[in-house]
Amino acid sequence: MSIASYWDRYAAGAVEKIGPVEVSVEKGFGWTQYDHHGPAEELLEQPGKALELGCGCGDNVAYLARKGSDATGVDLSPAQIKHAAERWGDVPGARFRLREAVDYLRTTDETFDAVYSIWGAFWFTDPRRLLPVIRERLNPRGVLVFSQAPAVEGCYGAQGMYGNGFNGKILPVQRWAYSEEMWKGILLHHGFLDIEARVLEAPDPENLGTLIVTARVL
16 A cells, blocks of 8 residues: 555545535635634735645635635645545636655746645655755745644654554554754754744644744745
């Protein structure tokens, strides 16, 4: 079983949860795991061209396109890209590409005003591979924004799990977690500036918050 197949399996469950297009339109654009909570697309500063890494069902790409952006979403799951195209393929300015994030950024000739990831591919890609190619594809003063779960205190760097559980075929899945200060240092090292990293508290303070990081290139 491949990583793409793992995300196809994830997509099968996600499709049932997201609801019809009308529900997604009503929810709008968000960075957190809680509906109508926290900042929205303003963090992207009204980009002319935007790229989402790990676009899933494509709701946020379509939202930006409806607001006037030229928006592209990439995902390595064939099921997700198929669903996104079926769901939003008629929205002018919205495009969906079946690609791994680093591979897409390395091979495209396009540049972007904003690159973003919402609990998506940024979380599951080694930043040492990803950040240099993001920086190359961002226009001057372009922004990078990503959100994911906060790191468990004391557990930083690559986090591993077995995608098929402990009694299935071996399928390692990795994601990368750092504290807010660590992310600032990593982004500075890769040439990003104006970095802000914070954990936004959940609506119920006893629940898990959301790490939101923003940065810019010259």
